Amino acid sequence: MIRSMTAFAAVERATSGGTLTGELRAVNHRFLELGTRLPEELRALEPALRERVSARVSRGKLDFTLRLRAPEGEGALQINPALVAQLSELALDLHARFPALRTEFTDLLQFPGVVQSKAVDQAILQAEALALVDAVVEQFVVAREREGQKLVAAILERVDAISARAADVRELLPIIRAGQRQKLEARLAELSQPADPGRLEQELVLWLQKLDVDEELDRLDSHVKEIRRVLKQAEPVGRRLDFLLQEFNREANTLGSKSVDTRTTNLAVELKVLIDQIREQVQNIE
Incomplete structure (x- = not known):
C-alpha cells in the first residue's frame, strides 16, 4: 500500500514508572533518518527503538520522542531521612562557625538524593516502554497509509x-x-x-x-x-x-x-x- 512520508502519531499510557508519552512525526527525505529524544531512565532502549522503527519505515526524516512523567499521589516522592539528618548536622556545625549562614528549604530539596522517586523495576518499565513504541509505530504507519x-x-x-x-x-x-x-x-x-x-x-x-x-x-x-x-x-x-x-x-x-x-x-x-x-x-x- 502506498504510504505518505509525512505523518504524526502519539500514544500515552500509564506505566509502573509514571505516565509515558510517545510521539513520532516525519517529513519527506531521500533516505531514512531517525532522531530520538529519550528520558534518562530509558536511554538504553534507543537501539531497540531504532530497530522497531526501521523494520516498518524505509524513508523519511523522523523524530521519535519519549517523555516520562513521574506518578502523582501519595508515595510518589519520598525524602531520604538519613541524608537529611547528615545535612542537618552539617548545617548546624557550619552555622556555629558562620552565624550568618542560612539554609533555605528549597535549596535543601534540590540537593542530590534528598528527594527520591518511588523505586521502579527497570525491566518492567522498559518492557512497557517498548510496548508503547510498538503502538506508536503502528499508529504512525496507519496514518502514513491513510495519507x-x-x-x-x-x-x-x-x-x-x-x-x-x-x-x-x-x-x-x-x-x-x-x-x-x-x-x-x-x-x-x-x-x-x-x-x-x-x-x-x-x-x-x-x-x-x-x-x-x-x-x-x-x-x-x-x-x-x-x-x-x-x-x-x-x-x-x-x-x-x-x-x-x-x-x-x-x-x-x-x-x-x-x-x-x-x-x-x-x-x-x-x-x-x-x-x-x-x-x-x-x-x-x-
Missing part, C-alpha cells in the same frame, strides 16, 4: 488527464499533417519552375517524418500503464515513481520540440504542468 491513499487519488486524477491530452494529440496529428502538406504544396505552386513530383513526394515524406511523434505517444501510454501498476504495489515505490516522471517529462519535451501547431504546443505545455503536479505529490511518497 498515501489521498496521494494516490491525486496522482491518478492527473494520470487520467495525461492520457486525455495524449489522445487529443493523436486525434490532431492527421489533421496537422494534412495541413502541413497543403501549405508545402501551396508554396511550391508559387515557384516559377515546376518541381519534380517524385522528388517533391520524397522531400515531403522526410519532412513529415521529422514531425512524427507516434513513438513518443506510444511511450507516454506505456508510462501511464506503468505508473498505474506501480501505484498498486505493496512495497515502497517513491524512487521508482521519481524515475518514471523523468521519462514522462522527456516525452513531453520531445512533443513540444517537434510541434508545428499551436494546438499540440499547448497540449505539450499542459502535459508538463500535469507532470510537475504529479512530481509534487510523489515527493511525499515513501
Whole structure:
C-alpha cells in the first residue's frame, strides 16, 4: 500500500514508572533518518527503538520522542531521612562557625538524593516502554497509509488527464499533417519552375517524418500503464515513481520540440504542468 512520508502519531499510557508519552512525526527525505529524544531512565532502549522503527519505515526524516512523567499521589516522592539528618548536622556545625549562614528549604530539596522517586523495576518499565513504541509505530504507519491513499487519488486524477491530452494529440496529428502538406504544396505552386513530383513526394515524406511523434505517444501510454501498476504495489515505490516522471517529462519535451501547431504546443505545455503536479505529490511518497 502506498504510504505518505509525512505523518504524526502519539500514544500515552500509564506505566509502573509514571505516565509515558510517545510521539513520532516525519517529513519527506531521500533516505531514512531517525532522531530520538529519550528520558534518562530509558536511554538504553534507543537501539531497540531504532530497530522497531526501521523494520516498518524505509524513508523519511523522523523524530521519535519519549517523555516520562513521574506518578502523582501519595508515595510518589519520598525524602531520604538519613541524608537529611547528615545535612542537618552539617548545617548546624557550619552555622556555629558562620552565624550568618542560612539554609533555605528549597535549596535543601534540590540537593542530590534528598528527594527520591518511588523505586521502579527497570525491566518492567522498559518492557512497557517498548510496548508503547510498538503502538506508536503502528499508529504512525496507519496514518502514513491513510495519507498515501489521498496521494494516490491525486496522482491518478492527473494520470487520467495525461492520457486525455495524449489522445487529443493523436486525434490532431492527421489533421496537422494534412495541413502541413497543403501549405508545402501551396508554396511550391508559387515557384516559377515546376518541381519534380517524385522528388517533391520524397522531400515531403522526410519532412513529415521529422514531425512524427507516434513513438513518443506510444511511450507516454506505456508510462501511464506503468505508473498505474506501480501505484498498486505493496512495497515502497517513491524512487521508482521519481524515475518514471523523468521519462514522462522527456516525452513531453520531445512533443513540444517537434510541434508545428499551436494546438499540440499547448497540449505539450499542459502535459508538463500535469507532470510537475504529479512530481509534487510523489515527493511525499515513501
